[in-house]
Each structure stands twice: as C-alpha cells, then as structure tokens.
Amino acid sequence: MSTQSPRPNQNAAASGPTPLVALLTLTFFGSLGTGILWSGVAFIAKHDFDYSVERSLVLYTIAALAYIAGAFGSASVTRAAARFVSTRGLVALIFLCQALVCALPLAFRGEWVIWIISLGVSVFGSLIWPIVESYLTAGRHDADMRSAIGWFNVTWMSAVSLALIAMAPVIEQRAALALVALVPASLLAIVALPWFGRAPGQHEPATWQASITSEYPMLLGSARALLPAGYLLIGALSPLMPFRVEEVGASPVVETPATATWMVARVLAITVLWRLPFWHGRWSVLLVGGIGLAAGFAMIVAAPGMATLLVGLAIFGAAQGVVYYAALYYAMAVGAAAVEAGGTHEGLIGIGYAVGPLAALAGIAGPQLIGLGIGPDSGIVIAVFAILAVVGGLALRPYRLALRHRSAASGG
DSSP states (O other): OOOOOOOTTTTTSSSSOOOEEEEEEEEEEEEEHHIIIIHHHHHHHHHHHOOOOOHHHHHHHHHHHHHHHHHTTTTHHHHHHTTTTTTHHHHHHHHHHHHHHHTTGTTTHHHHHHHHHHHHHHHHHHHHHHHHHHHHHOOOHHHHHHHHHHHHHHHHHHHHHHHHHHHHHHHHHOGGGGGHHHHHHHHHHHGGGGSSOOSOOOOOOHHHHHHOOTHHHHHHHHHHHHHHHHHHHHHHHHHHHHHHHTTTTOOOOHHHHTTTHHHHHHHHHHHHHHHOGTTTHHHHHHHHHHHHHHHHHHHHHSSSHHHHHHHHHHHHHHHHHHHHHHHHHHHHHHHTTHHHHHHHHHHHHHHHHHHHHHHHHHHHHHHHHHOOOOHHHHHHHHHHHHHHHHHHHHHHHHHHHHHHHHHTTTTT
C-alpha cells in the first residue's frame, strides 16, 4: 500500500467537505448532459440525419477521444486556470460554455450542429467531473466517503436515465431539440456553486491512511481494468441500440425508454451496494461484475425479441453499476480525493467509450474484409469478446498479486 500522504490543497478555503445537497444538485443537472450525449445522440443522429450504424460509431469514437484528452488533462487545466480563477469559478465557466453550445439547435439545423455539441459536451464533461469527484470526496473518509459516493452515483445515474426517457416525445419530431434542454440544466447546475469552496477541501493524511487496507491498491488495479471494459460495452451498444430495438419490433416512442432499462438496473444495483457495505475489499464482487458485463452484452446483441433484450439490458446495467461504484470508491480512497484521481477515473471511462465503437466497427467490417460468412451482430460479439478476454487477464493480475502478498504475510 502506498504510504504517500495526500498533497495539501493550496486553494481550499476551508478543510471541511462540500455540503452534499449542493453537490447532488449540481450533479443531477450536470448529468442530464451525460445522458443525452452518450446514450441519446445516436437516436438524434438516426432520426434527424438518417445516420447508419457505422456513421454513429464514428461520431461516438471521436467524441470519446475528446473526452480522454480532457479527462487526463483536467488536473493540469485546473492548476493552470488557478492563476486566474478559482476551481469553483472554473466549473461555472465550463457550464456557461456548455449552455451556449447547446443552444445551437435553436438557430441552426445542419448536421454539423450535433458534431459541435457532441464534442463540446464531451470536453466540458471530461473537465467538470474529475473536479466534482474531488469536491465530493475531499475531507470525507471510510463510511462517510462511501455514503457520499452512494448518493452521488444514484443521483447522476437517475439523471442519465431520466434524460433518455424524457427524449421520447421529441424523437419523432425534431430530436435535436432535446439538446437544447441542456441550456437550462447547465444554468441550474451553476446555482449550486455558491455552497462550494473556492477549491475542494483538505484530505487528512492520518485519517486517510487508517481508512484503507493494504489490498485497496490491488483492488483498484482490477477495478480500473474492468471500468473501461464496462464503458467499452456502453460505447459499442449506444450507437447500436436504435437499430437493435427496431429489430425486435419496438415503436419509435418506446425506443429510448426501453434502452433506459439498463440505466434503471444500474441505479438499483448502486443502491444495494450503497446500503449494504459488505462488498468493500471483496474480490468476488468485482468477479460478479465482470461476468455480468459480458453476459448482459451477449444477450443484448443476440436477443431475438424484446423480452430477452430487456433482461440482457437489466443484467448489463446491474453489472456496470457494480464495476463503476467499486472503481470510483477505490480510486478516490487510494488517490486521496485528488483531481488527478478523478481525472484518471474519467479518462479510463473515455478509453472505454472510444474502444467500444472501434470494436463494433471492426466487428462489422472485419468479417467482410476476410470473407467470413457471418453477420454484423456476430462480428461485433467476436470483436468485443476478444478485447474482454485481454481485459479479464489484466483484471486478474492484481488479484494474483494480492494472493502472493497474503501467502508471504502468513509465512506460506
């Protein structure tokens, strides 16, 4: 286990944690953009601009690459901006920029609008969420941190689900108008900022060390392998879902609510983990999460009818909730609530979002190039499961290391 103490926050106005109500208010309104971007843009592209699966996958890949760059650079951007504006002020500026960009569909109808908004919201989110995660966990430890993360997860996941369900009435009319809803949502998120400190609070070194065990860094290693795998699957599924629900006979008005099944299941799984802390430090929970991701994805892609599709979405969503919660908790616990820890967490999510569409594209084009007589759905499953096999090996390495440490400690 690392013995490095958390670095003091030079900008913090006070050492106390940020009020949870303010954090959750900002999280809810800010997460509406996340829901529309990563799960709703594919429906907008399909219905307003007749996008094919392949074009939607390209759009998602480029947006994900922008997210990766922003997330891994979020700590550097925050430090550079500190000469001119507080961390709290930086968050306000980013939300204002998002509101301006998302107003574009009111004046323009071109296809380029969804590209600008997709890239813009992607970059804005990649900068905001590492900062918010630092505000959330700084000054909180052990049970207090787990509870705060539980509230945070339920709030943002509920908002993402709501955003996708609320899009349904405009899908058949002009779907891009759903993006305009992010204008008031961004402004309402700013309303919560007066209750934030100028920067995230202090994280006490002694309390921090006492709140984590020697296996936490290894659990974090496994969770960080599974986290991008979960988002790889989301990145592969999101552009495909408008076509999958159509294939099983869903009407346009049911498309987004049906897709939201996995998000609802994720919220339920998160709630269970939040209220029952048995899972902390247990390797078996990560194993169940990893298996559930693979099984749920396979059912979604191969589902012959709506019932099987919904079951697959529910399994996938529950597993994704398990992996996400564990990854965020271990990241902020081991990383002492720093913006860098949140940036790495979000960057790994971005990697998953980028690799997912690329894997789907490879699964569609690869069999055709080499003359295999299989359909695109089968090709996608093969490509994705090949990547998951590699991820599984990476996720098991920290577990084997933990077993060796246990054996050495017991004299075995």
